[in-house]
Amino acid sequence: MSDALPIGREGGRGRVRGKWPLGVAFCLPLIVGLLSLTIYPVVMSFYYSLTDYPIFDPPKWVGLGNYVELSRDPRFWLSLWNTGCYALFAVPLGMVIGLLLALLLNMKIRGMAFYRTLFFLPTIVPMVASAVIWNQILSPQHGLLNEMLRYVGMPEAWVPGWLSDENWSKPALVLMSLWGAGGGMVMYLAALQDVPQDLYDSASLDGANAWHRLLHITLPMISPILMFTFVMGLIGAMQYFSQAFIMTGGGPWDSTLFYSLNLFNTAFSEYRLGYASAMAWILFAIVLGLTWVVMKLSNRMVYYHS
Amino acid sequence: MHLKSWQTWVATLVLTALSVLFTLPFIWMLSTSLKVPETIQSAYMDLVPRAPVIDVDGREMRVRPMMEKNGEQEVQVYDEKGELGETLRVTPGQIRQRLWLHTANYSEGIRAFPFVAYLMNTLMICVLCVVGTVLSCSLVAYGLTWVTWRGREPLFWVMLSTMMLPAQVTMIPLFLTFKHLGWINTILPLVVPSFLGNAFFIFLLRQFYRSIPRDLVEAARIDGCSELRIWAQLMVPLSRPALAVVALFTFIGAWNDFLGPLIYLMDERKYTLSIGLAMYQNQYSAEWGQMMAMSLLMTVPIILLFFFTQKTFIQGVKLSGIKG
The missing domain is CATH 1.10.3720.10 (MetI-like)
Structure with a gap:
């Protein structure tokens, strides 16, 4: 231990071998962080999920009681359903729009950098600020969107109530999420620029039209990044929280009671920490399961070159 | 990709249309942030911030429209500090909508x-x-x-x-x-x-x-x-x-x-x-x-x-x- 820090001299070979105290010293922030911010909380969270823990009393062991109760809890199932609906539309639609933008920008059009900046900007707008903007755009009476619908002649009975109508609240949030499609666009654009030009040239010589080139060259070549954004999008959508918390609070009629919102309310409004921990573990299991399924599928569907 | 010129045109057109859609929330935010409360509640899709004004002794004063009766409109006049002042009766024709950047939204x-x-x-x-x-x-x-x-x-x-x-x-x-x-x-x-x-x-x-x-x-x-x-x-x-x-x-x-x-x-x-x-x-x-x-x-x-x-x-x- 005496020659531990901070010497790295090893004569001519210049290698630091077996200097574990030195490695530990450099990685100390990470080690402390993993232990205190991840591993300890994960273990405790699992323990809490097996207890009844109203914040002001000590946890009381209930075994799998919370999980059994969850399986019979209609609000749990409802929040899972709402989240699934949201993810099922928001993620693929966001990808399609991001890909469309990227394909258009990849056509070597004048002002490409300008358009790229423009489409990317919404993704860095603070979430709370965009919630304020969209609250006003989606406002049923004088919101921009409904005024536009009326302007193009939509009958008043058809004009949606968006966030105040339980059938339209989820589509409204999906629509709002599409404003951020530019994040995926930047990644797709980078991937598109890596597709070798000679692939397109030889395909054109063989008589492939634009549609065939897209389907048989472009999409397979960028499928790894498509798969990556799909998985990350799903994981993100499963944890969808802040927009719903700010804009709807879960309403109307619990139509935007998403999984993480339900979890947050259970923990920090009802102070049922054990029950909320069980919900967190089910979320973790769902995220792992989804990732596993997508990875399995991707072995068949994704083309990894090199 | 090598493109024919009409393809470039179509792509540019689509991109321009989409960029208008993507920019609209920003423009709407800017324009709403400069509108007076009365306009936000009533102005239909107007991107330009406007406010109702009347002429008083040759000066334009911002007003708040109130009740309407017998073809006359009651309005409350805002003074220079933006505080509501006296109530006047005017004919609806006297009220004009004028460009008005309501920077008070920022200061307040x-x-x-x-x-x-x-x-x-x-x-x-x-x-x-x-x-x-x-x-x-x-x-x-x-x-x-x-x-x-x-x-x-x-x-x-x-x-x-x-x-x-x-x-x-x-x-x-x-x-x-x-x-x-x-x-x-x-x-x-x-x-x-x-x-x-x-x-x-x-x-x-x-x-x-x-x-x-x-x-x-x-x-x-x-x-x-x-x-x-x-x-x-x-x-x-x-x-x-x-x-x-x-x-x-x-x-x-x-x-x-x-x-x-x-x-x-x-x-x-x-x-x-x-x-x-x-x-x-x-x-x-x-x-x-x-x-x-x-x-x-x-x-x-x-x-x-x-x-x-x-x-x-x-x-x-x-x-x-x-x-x-």
């Missing part, structure tokens, strides 16, 4: 919000998070790349595997820990974790450190440099572009963070812009103009930052995708 919003105090709180958290993250992540990345030791690979894999963990799993125990430490209602739970590394940024920096030529590090070691000096005088200067990505993303993450302040900050005076704006929206939901003005003030710094660091930014987004 800044006072009521209170914007400056929240800005200071936010900046404090952002700066501490950036310092902590850059420092800890670059140190750890060095230890995981250039120091050969036995626990290195296992530690790296444990770190990577935690990236899949949803924040909801650790949220409750962390809240309880910080509560026991007496850190609730302080900024400590929001900044201290950033001094303890971040898996994604460490991964990103490690990729970058690996691309630095081995000979450089070896030469420094032969010259008798300590590892700490190699990190400080070789690795940090060489990895400045990657560190810029880490700093930028950390800053924006802290600026935009909502869940953290929501859980840990109770005292209104300690609020950040993000939580402050959300609470403000709940309290003053009718003050659309002021809320838009505050949203705009919260967004503009981030957009300016983006324009000044655009290259770093796009690079960072690409890097975050390449890891997949």
